[in-house]
Amino acid sequence: MxxxxxxxxxxxxxxxxxxxxxxxxxxxxxxxxxxxxxxxxxxxxxxxxxxxxxxxxxxxxxxxxxxxxxxxxxxxxxxxxxxxxxxxxxxxxxxxxxxxxxxxxxxxxxxxxxxxxxxxxxxxxxxxxxxxxxxxxxxxxxxxxxxxxxxxxxxxxxxxxxxxxxxxxxxxxxxxxxxxxxxxxxxxxxxxxxxxxxxHPWTAPTRHAVYHRMVARNRVWLAKRHLPALLVPAYLGVWAGLTVARSRSLTGMRAWAGGFVEGVRTPCGERRPMRWRTVWWMTRLGRPPVI
CATH class of the missing domain: 3.90.550.10 (Spore Coat Polysaccharide Biosynthesis Protein SpsA; Chain A)
Known part of the structure; x- marks a missing residue:
């Protein structure tokens, strides 16, 4: 062949x-x-x-x-x-x-x-x-x-x-x-x-206001598009907590918060929540869709 x-x-x-x-x-x-x-x-x-x-x-x-x-x-x-x-x-x-x-x-x-x-x-x-x-x-x-x-x-x-x-x-x-x-x-x-x-050259991720906004907005969009309703608050809550714990920049946090609100308020395409069987499969692979 x-x-x-x-x-x-x-x-x-x-x-x-x-x-x-x-x-x-x-x-x-x-x-x-x-x-x-x-x-x-x-x-x-x-x-x-x-x-x-x-x-x-x-x-x-x-x-x-x-x-x-x-x-x-x-x-x-x-x-x-x-x-x-x-x-x-x-x-x-x-x-x-x-x-x-x-x-x-x-x-x-x-x-x-x-x-x-x-x-x-x-x-x-x-x-x-x-x-x-x-x-x-x-x-x-x-x-x-x-x-x-x-x-x-x-x-x-x-x-x-x-x-x-x-x-x-x-x-x-x-x-x-x-x-x-x-x-x-x-x-x-x-x-x-x-x-x-x-x-690939060794690089550090870019940390500017647009980056923080995009990361937050798209994280909310992921949840809205793909997660079962019960997992949406858990997923976003975990990532909000991790972001606050890791943040070293007040400016970055403000941009992140703005992106989070934008993600909640704006449409993100068709919602098609994944099946619970998929949630279980991801959990077995070591990364349940809450983190």
Whole structure:
């Protein structure tokens, strides 16, 4: 049997041309070549791209969700890809067999919906926040999880046809969790595969007012969209308590509170609460949807 066909999607703001060029070089060196590669300039012009790479320049910044959906539609409309691989524009595939391994994983498990890569810097270090589980002490321990990393992952096209793509309304923050919860509720599995490495510079998360507002607003939207009514106050209460305990900035807390209120007051798309069977499955995997 042949390998599954891989479509690659890269979102860029046009400010990392050298890193983007190196990323595309690492994609081109894969032992199983990508069937299609799409680079989206999210409200920014694109640098020159290699032959065979489709470039799409957007007039406006549509955020992570909106920009990825543009790439996703381009790949799906072509009709010749089985997997979509999203990669950060400043990442690097350090191994040439990533697509080959992905193809084997999905062939061995037809119910596999999402594969999350391990993100590591040039020294092999993985930040705790880049491990998609609560117990993050060993970043090289793989297995089934309840969410995934936005910087490097693979999505099953059959899964996307069932669940839909990224939540445009979110712009950025928690868009991976929204898609993950929909996938789990539809019966798909999510696997963290630390052997698939995306090399990425060691960075600290940006902590500005817009960040705090988006994080709070989208956290409320997640609950409103996907949680059974009984779990909504528990989920939001836990995260409000954690935010207060961790906060070191009065300005950040004010922005967070404003985002929380915005999330409560504003629409967030259709509400489809997950089944209690999904809640139980997530609990068995070590992360019940209250934290």
């Amino acid at each position: 042949g390998h599954l066909r891989v479509g690659v999607a890269v979102l860029t703001m046009g400010n990392r041309p050298d890193e983007l060029r190196e990323l595309l070089r690492s994609v081109a060196e894969q032992s199983v070549p990508a069937a299609r590669i799409v680079v989206v300039g999210n409200g920014a012009p694109l640098p020159p791209l290699p032959d065979g790479v489709t470039g799409i320049e957007l007039d406006d910044n549509l955020g992570v969700s909106g920009g990825r959906n543009v790439a996703l539609r381009e790949l799906q409309e072509a009709g010749d890809v089985d997997l979509v691989v999203d990669l950060d524009d400043d990442g690097l595939l350090v191994s040439t067999d990533v697509f080959e391994r992905l193809s084997e994983m999905y062939r061995e498990d037809p119910g596999l919906g999402i594969v999350s890569f391990r993100i590591a810097d040039e020294r092999g270090r993985t930040q705790r926040r880049h491990v998609p589980r609560l117990r993050a002490g060993d970043p090289e321990r793989g297995g089934l999880v309840t969410t995934f990393l936005g910087g490097g992952h693979a999505l099953s096209v059959p899964m996307l046809k069932q669940t839909g793509g990224w939540p445009d309304e979110f712009f950025y923050a928690h868009e991976e969790t929204d898609l993950a919860w929909r996938a789990l509720d539809a019966g798909w599995r999510i696997r963290y595969a630390p052997e698939l490495v995306l090399q």
